[in-house]
Amino acid sequence: MKADDFDLWMRQELHTVELALQRWVPLEAPAGLGQAMRYGVLDGGKRLRPLLVLAACEAVAGLKCAALRAAVAVELIHAYSLVHDDMPCMDNDVLRRGKPTVHVQHGEAQAMLAGDAMQALAFEVLTPDAAASASAGEPPLPDGLQARLCRLLSRAAGHAGMAGGQAIDLASVGRPLDEAALCDMHRRKTGALLQASVMMGAACGEPDDRALAGLSDYGAAIGLAFQVVDDILDCTQASETLGKTAGKDLDHNKPTYVSVLGLEPARAYADALRDEAQAALARSGLRDAARLSLLADRVVERHH
Template identity: 50%
Template sequence: MNPDFLAWSGNLQARIETVLERLLPDPQHTPQTLHAAMRYATLEGGKRVRPLLAFAAGEVVGADPARVEIAASAVELIHAYSLVHDDLPCMDNDMLRRGKPTCHVEYGEATALLVGDSLHSLAFELISAHTLSDTPERQLEMVKLLALAAGSRGMAGGQAIDLVSVGQTLTLPELEFMHIHKTGALIRASVLLGTYCGSALDDTALAKLDHYAKCVGLAFQVVDDILDAEAPTATLGKTAGKDAENNKPTYVTLMGGARAKAFAAELHSDALDALAGFDSAQRLRELADFIVQRQF
């Protein structure tokens, strides 16, 4: 990767970590165990891809980074909550996340459930309590965007489809539909929320950025499926091979590894094409490269 991109992303990853540390409840405040568990589930882990996308989109529209960091934190809190709930015994029953025991293993199932609930609530508190856009109408649209991305027509709906698809053979359109919701919805929200923090774009430009986000969101899942099949647990930071073990439909089981990699490359190309004409989208281009070129 470009050293300049690595420096940019490293600086922002450190920044978002500091912001999240500030925004999450102090573990000394009652209920201490819940607050400690919220921090455990959110801090010190992950690539922060969604916040990076928000910051990169913000650059396109000249957004104030102080606004973007709040929107990016809200998205990351939704993502962290989803991982806590996904790992629960009633979902994927996973023991390892980001290289450490999952939240329910460390704190118990009941606390993990409350952690997810609390992170979800905190995300909406942040996005509604700070001035993030130039008009109240646009900020209300940001709240709506995040709600749709997290709910039954977005991430939660995709997870519901995933649960009922275990053991089934899905068609490619069915698999895409599931992951456009389960993984892609929150990635799309990251790009759009970063965009809404700055100068307003016309409908055509906004549609192009949305298409970029759809492509990288789907590519992210394709690459995740490949890594789950081919990378060791130590590299992933979570249990490798869980998809095959749980008999889940994936791009690898449907297409095979080689075709899945080719599909990821196609999505990468489509994402870059969508950015044609944007002078300040270099970071979005580099993030598309990063998402697709993660080590197989």
């Protein structure tokens, strides 16, 4: 696939996701809650997770309307996690996606409620009844598919995944971690939701066991690669470039791949994980995985 074709696909899909978020994240939620929710999730971010959902769905010739709901749901979970992570009781950050964090803009209590509401909304989006599907101009979403998508997302977001990884992260401030422990933390905190994005897209179709195994391995590799690159960028880029506070991991004495491995070994590790992701796609037997392949390249190219 040509880079121009891929860039066009990304722009189109990002526009579609943004419109869906605007449609499903309610402005009319009471007492300013809707404004805080929309501030936290609209008009910002790379939207990598939705793109992984949509690309994986295409790779398995899945149901696009289901994948769009999954893409919105996973972005809502990601956005809620950022809102909560930025709060004073956790990372105490003031900049996210190039603008003040939600608790700075709307207050701590409203930020907490906005994150709670976005988490709940993610599962509401995944479980439309017949009336909701009809109003969106979609065919009914089968109950079994709704359950599979909810299971994948909840496991990735909960104690065994993202929330558990954040707990390890908070408990590790000022403590040395070896590479294995760091990998475990980030496979939970960051990797689980990225891997789930791929598997939710796959769940919208009917891939065979070989394809599922390849997609799972791809998601695991790209999920960890994303975090390694984030650690590299945190110590090599300015806040204005990142859209969030640069150097905060070092300032908070948090272990990172750069602090554990060193900068150049971390760069090499990111490249190796990209190669693992590409090899997993090759093993999958999928004929149309070019967009997933290019997404892996884009994730890792950020550090070059």
